[in-house]
Amino acid sequence: MCAVPAVEVIGLRRDIGAVRAVDDASWSAESGAVTAILGPNGAGKTTTMECLEGLQRPTAGSVRVLDTDPWRAPAAHRAKVGVMLQDGGLPVTTTPRRLLHHVARLHAFPGDVSGLIQRLELDRIGGRSIRRLSGGERQRVALAAALVGRPEVAFLDEPTAGLDPHARLEVWDLIRETADASAVVVTTHSFEEAERIADHVVIMHAGKVAAEGSLAEVCDGRPLEERYFALTGGGRR
DSSP: OOOOOSEEEEEEEEEETTEEEEEEEEEEEOTTEEEEEEOOTTSSHHHHHHHHTTSSOOSEEEEEETTBOGGGOOHHHHTTEEEEOTTOOOOTTSOHHHHHHHHHHTSSSOOOHHHHHHHTTOGGGTTSOGGGSOHHHHHHHHHHHHHTTOOSEEEEESTTTTOOHHHHHHHHHHHHHHTTTSEEEEEESOHHHHHHHOSEEEEEETTEEEEEEEHHHHHTTSOHHHHHHHHHTOOOO
8 A cells, every 4th residue: 555645735726815826736745755846926836835834724625744634733743844934934033043942842852953053054143133134044044943843744935035055055955854754845936946956846837737746757858947938838037
């Protein structure tokens, strides 16, 4: 019998007012792998992620995370899931160091807070108010907060947005290492990012899944960027 995927999206539809943000989308993500979701703005990537995180309720269809409906998930289930929101969602009056130690205390077997702070180069800003951090610095704090609990599933919405090239490479390495023991789902606009870190790719367009599979399956012998624009109907930028 095949193991149940860590993440399942099954005929998902999400209507927001008169707008159908996600339209009959289906895909899955396995543990031990990075799944990258690509698509233009308005494709339904973030809405799908928020349904998987239990922040939005599907209009139709279903989503499952660790074989559980995230909308009805108990606290014990939520402790197994790490979330990095697109806008960070961080409390701005505390400091990165206090925040990460607080989040770590919420988990039975957290990761090494000091090591994560050093890895993401947060040590020099660890005592500064989050309100005073740059966008890239907040991104790194949000990523650390999502991963410090050693989640079984991590949802990372554009984790390298606003990062400099050096920090981006470090984050890619950290994501790959996290996927050794977890399912990691990443939304991105970067073809390079998907090619560097993804085992599995989902391309969304107008709320639908335009393609899903391994990088080789989705690309079909062509560069990812070329395949993406062919599927989404856009020209090369």
